[in-house]
Structures are given as C-alpha cells and as structure tokens.
Amino acid sequence: MLEIEKHEFEKTAIVGIVTQNQDEEKLREYLDELEFLTYTAGGEVVKRFSQKMDKPNPKTFVGTGKLDEINYYIKDNDIKTVIFDDELSPSQLKNITKELDCKVLDRTNLILDIFAQRAQTSYARTQVELAQCQYLLPRLTGMWTHLERQRGGIGMRGPGETEIETDRRIVRDRISLLKEKIKTIDKQMSVQRGNRGAMVRVALVGYTNVGKSTLMNAIGKSDVFVENKLFATLDTTVRKTVIKNLPFLLSDTVGFIRKLPTQLVESFKSTLDEVREADLLLHVVDISHPDFEDHISSVNDILKEIKSDNKPTIMVFNKIDAYNPVYFDYDNLEIEKEAKHYTLDEWKQTWMNKIGENNALFISATDKLNFEEFREKVYEAVREIHITRFPYNKFLYPEYKEAMDTE
Known part of the structure; x- marks a missing residue:
C-alpha cells in the first residue's frame, strides 16, 4: 500500500521556456497544464523552472547555467524525474539525461504514458503502443542504460521496459506488426459502423x-x-x-x-x-x-x-x-x-x-x-x-x- 501511494505522488520538477512565440503568461498556462498532466500520470510537481531564450538550446533545451541550477535542486531535494514542456529531440534527451543523471521526460512522453494508463480495450492499447514505439525508435541510443537505472513510475509504462525492446530492428518489426493489427481491427470496426x-x-x-x-x-x-x-x-x-x-x-x-x-x-x-x-x-x-x-x-x-x-x-x-x-x-x-x-x-x-x-x-x-x-x-x-x-x-x-x- 505504501509503495502505491509513493508511486502516485512521484516527486517531479517541470521545465519550460519563454520565447518570442511564447510569453510568460502563455508559459504559465502551459506549465499549469503540464502540472495537471503530471498529477494525472501519478506525480507531484514540487518545483517549476523557466528561462527566457530566443529559441531552445539545440543541445540541452535550456542554457547550461539553468541546467546546472536544475541539477543542484533535484540533487538537494531527492527529485528523480524532470519533465520538459516541449518535445525534446533525441540528442537533447540524451544530453540532458547525462547531465542530470535522472529520469527525463518531455510533454509527448508524459501524454503517451497517461494514454498507456488509460487504455482499456485491446484496440486502444494497440494504438498507444504504436505511438510509443514510433516515439521510442529515434531515441534508442543510450535509452536502455537510462531505463535500467530508473525502472517504474511516470513514463516507464508500455514498450521500453525490457532490453530487447530497444533493439531497432525489433522495434521496427513491432511497429509493422501493430500497424497490421490496427488495419485488421479497422476493417472490423468499419463493418460494425456499417451495421x-x-x-x-x-x-x-x-x-x-x-x-x-x-x-x-x-x-x-x-x-x-x-x-x-x-x-x-x-x-x-x-x-x-x-x-x-x-x-x-x-x-x-x-x-x-x-x-x-x-x-x-x-x-x-x-x-x-x-x-x-x-x-x-x-x-x-x-x-x-x-x-x-x-x-x-x-x-x-x-x-x-x-x-x-x-x-x-x-x-x-x-x-x-x-x-x-x-x-x-x-x-x-x-x-x-x-x-x-x-x-x-x-x-x-x-x-x-x-x-x-x-x-x-x-x-x-x-x-x-x-x-x-x-x-x-x-x-x-x-x-x-x-x-x-x-x-x-x-x-x-x-x-x-x-x-x-x-x-
């Protein structure tokens, strides 16, 4: 029972940036929503980080100084998960994970994780797994060591939990299989709608x-x-x-x-x-x-x-x-x-x-x-x-x- 409660309130920090296309008020709205998403996934946001930038840093999304600030805070407060409000590129995810040495997620991964929790039918689970595999495929480099270190919790549901899933060929094969399965179910559902x-x-x-x-x-x-x-x-x-x-x-x-x-x-x-x-x-x-x-x-x-x-x-x-x-x-x-x-x-x-x-x-x-x-x-x-x-x-x-x- 204690483990479930601990999992439901996983301590997290969230990160967003103010840019030319996103002012402070808009960022606040997005971070409010990201916090609600985190709560839905089973996390508790204990700290928000933000930074003004012309555009995201192509290597680490935020500046190196801000990344150091995040690193010091999560170490001092025993935070194991940091969630970024925008989708991170594979190289950004790899670099940030290396610097922070914790579980790093982006908004896309968080939403996929919530969908993995919510999917009840075989069809919905198949659709979610397909989306997760498509997201995972370009991010396989260095992913397994990260997952091995941080098992369970937000962002860890669905594909990516076993080492064999991280093999590119196997993931591609899995994507093809899931697409064929969805096509089959689509035909059945089309007949049902026609009836x-x-x-x-x-x-x-x-x-x-x-x-x-x-x-x-x-x-x-x-x-x-x-x-x-x-x-x-x-x-x-x-x-x-x-x-x-x-x-x-x-x-x-x-x-x-x-x-x-x-x-x-x-x-x-x-x-x-x-x-x-x-x-x-x-x-x-x-x-x-x-x-x-x-x-x-x-x-x-x-x-x-x-x-x-x-x-x-x-x-x-x-x-x-x-x-x-x-x-x-x-x-x-x-x-x-x-x-x-x-x-x-x-x-x-x-x-x-x-x-x-x-x-x-x-x-x-x-x-x-x-x-x-x-x-x-x-x-x-x-x-x-x-x-x-x-x-x-x-x-x-x-x-x-x-x-x-x-x-």
Missing part, C-alpha cells in the same frame, strides 16, 4: 476534461467512466440514445489537448472515424477554464486535420456552475476590462453571438442547469437531419401523416 444502419450519428468532441463523459451519462443514461483528470476517457463509447421519440447514436471520443503528440494523432485517426462519420458534432467547452478560447482553437485545428471542421456543430459551453469572473473595479478607470472579467451575459455578446442562437448553449452537465433547453436543441438538430434522411416517417413526423392522409 448501425442509417441512424443519425452525434459525436461529442472537445478538449480533455471538459465534461464530455458527464454529459454523455446525463443524456444517454450511460455509465461512462468520469474523473477529474486529463484523458479519463480514452476508448470511444457509442450508445443508442433517445430524446422524446427520436433515436440516434451518441459517441464519446478521446479528448484533445494543446501540443498533442503527432504520433497519437496518427495512431488514433481510426478512433476518430466516429467523429469523421458523425452527422452532428457537439463541441463541449469548459467555460470555467481561463484558457477555454485556446482550447476551442486547438480542437478546431485537430478537426481540420481529420477533415471534420465543416460538419454541423453545436457549441456547448459547459460548467457554467463553476464559472467565476475576476472582480472588475468599475471605479478605477486605469483598469481595462479583459476577458477574465466578463460575465456569462457579456460573453454571449462577444464572438459567441455570431455562432447563432441555436448553435450556442450554456449548461452545467453536473447540475443539469439549462439541460432541458440543451435536450430540445439537440432534438431539433437531430430531427432536421432525420427528416432529410427519412422524409416520410409518419411515426416520427405527424405532419407528414396528415398530409398523406389528405392526399
């Missing part, structure tokens, strides 16, 4: 930890796993859902994140087929998060990458129960009102107003605030698609029955 008939398909999309699974449970009376951690849901869940008398298929997909590893986007493209084949997207947003506009942009970028950015979409601004604007001093004219000061009503008058009355909803999935309005608008959107597909369904659409009876 669902012409039912309208609705997909929940959004940033990780915005409440998609909670919303799915509330709509469809499902039992999808919910937890206040990033990537709580990894396997796509599809449920037949009925609002009023109208049935449709509702799917809960993996959450997106900024700086999402390219290996994951590639290996999870088949999982995202549920999004590609959806007739309607419910883009769920955590409006209580200070960076929710960046989250929207990140999700839209990935939707564009998988060619799903032009689908009918309803923006669902969730967690209004947790939204707390920063107090604004109206008497102090020197303070310029910023987005963090906006009330919900003020937000609705910004760019959100251009989305359209029927395409922007403000709800709380947990407290069921404005939930009937949400269900009604989803029903109307699904019904419109259903009418196009089945124009003379007299059971669902009484007006058509009356017209046919008149004839």
Whole structure:
C-alpha cells in the first residue's frame, strides 16, 4: 500500500521556456497544464523552472547555467524525474539525461504514458503502443542504460521496459506488426459502423476534461467512466440514445489537448472515424477554464486535420456552475476590462453571438442547469437531419401523416 501511494505522488520538477512565440503568461498556462498532466500520470510537481531564450538550446533545451541550477535542486531535494514542456529531440534527451543523471521526460512522453494508463480495450492499447514505439525508435541510443537505472513510475509504462525492446530492428518489426493489427481491427470496426444502419450519428468532441463523459451519462443514461483528470476517457463509447421519440447514436471520443503528440494523432485517426462519420458534432467547452478560447482553437485545428471542421456543430459551453469572473473595479478607470472579467451575459455578446442562437448553449452537465433547453436543441438538430434522411416517417413526423392522409 505504501509503495502505491509513493508511486502516485512521484516527486517531479517541470521545465519550460519563454520565447518570442511564447510569453510568460502563455508559459504559465502551459506549465499549469503540464502540472495537471503530471498529477494525472501519478506525480507531484514540487518545483517549476523557466528561462527566457530566443529559441531552445539545440543541445540541452535550456542554457547550461539553468541546467546546472536544475541539477543542484533535484540533487538537494531527492527529485528523480524532470519533465520538459516541449518535445525534446533525441540528442537533447540524451544530453540532458547525462547531465542530470535522472529520469527525463518531455510533454509527448508524459501524454503517451497517461494514454498507456488509460487504455482499456485491446484496440486502444494497440494504438498507444504504436505511438510509443514510433516515439521510442529515434531515441534508442543510450535509452536502455537510462531505463535500467530508473525502472517504474511516470513514463516507464508500455514498450521500453525490457532490453530487447530497444533493439531497432525489433522495434521496427513491432511497429509493422501493430500497424497490421490496427488495419485488421479497422476493417472490423468499419463493418460494425456499417451495421448501425442509417441512424443519425452525434459525436461529442472537445478538449480533455471538459465534461464530455458527464454529459454523455446525463443524456444517454450511460455509465461512462468520469474523473477529474486529463484523458479519463480514452476508448470511444457509442450508445443508442433517445430524446422524446427520436433515436440516434451518441459517441464519446478521446479528448484533445494543446501540443498533442503527432504520433497519437496518427495512431488514433481510426478512433476518430466516429467523429469523421458523425452527422452532428457537439463541441463541449469548459467555460470555467481561463484558457477555454485556446482550447476551442486547438480542437478546431485537430478537426481540420481529420477533415471534420465543416460538419454541423453545436457549441456547448459547459460548467457554467463553476464559472467565476475576476472582480472588475468599475471605479478605477486605469483598469481595462479583459476577458477574465466578463460575465456569462457579456460573453454571449462577444464572438459567441455570431455562432447563432441555436448553435450556442450554456449548461452545467453536473447540475443539469439549462439541460432541458440543451435536450430540445439537440432534438431539433437531430430531427432536421432525420427528416432529410427519412422524409416520410409518419411515426416520427405527424405532419407528414396528415398530409398523406389528405392526399
């Protein structure tokens, strides 16, 4: 029991840099997210390091002086893991590990590790292992001695735990095998999707930890796993859902994140087929998060990458129960009102107003605030698609029955 608790709170330090393209405020946001990722993976961040640079040092990411500072701190405080906010090149990883003599991870490796924890089905585990092998292959040089010294904990799950896995030829063979396995499962899943008939398909999309699974449970009376951690849901869940008398298929997909590893986007493209084949997207947003506009942009970028950015979409601004604007001093004219000061009503008058009355909803999935309005608008959107597909369904659409009876 003590070992589990110790593992759940592995002491870590995180590192990021301020550059021309990333100011101090943006770095703080990314490090906040990196800390949450670390917590999700089972770590406790005890120290943050940052440095202003024009661009990352090609050899050690940060400057040598900053690296010495990190080294002194982790030795004095018995920290065994250092996590960098950006993806490290193979040479950077090798050089930093040699200098710090501890476990060194980057943001990509951390996210892959969380996916390895969360994958429940054989398909998801196969996709994660493929992404891990693709990440591992160019970093094999010197990797084994590092892994041998630091077994277990964050970043050590999945491939890379045995010496034989570090052989380049074997890893390449493993990648080929995993790709073939995914192709086989893809064909099976394609047949399954085809067997669902012409039912309208609705997909929940959004940033990780915005409440998609909670919303799915509330709509469809499902039992999808919910937890206040990033990537709580990894396997796509599809449920037949009925609002009023109208049935449709509702799917809960993996959450997106900024700086999402390219290996994951590639290996999870088949999982995202549920999004590609959806007739309607419910883009769920955590409006209580200070960076929710960046989250929207990140999700839209990935939707564009998988060619799903032009689908009918309803923006669902969730967690209004947790939204707390920063107090604004109206008497102090020197303070310029910023987005963090906006009330919900003020937000609705910004760019959100251009989305359209029927395409922007403000709800709380947990407290069921404005939930009937949400269900009604989803029903109307699904019904419109259903009418196009089945124009003379007299059971669902009484007006058509009356017209046919008149004839």
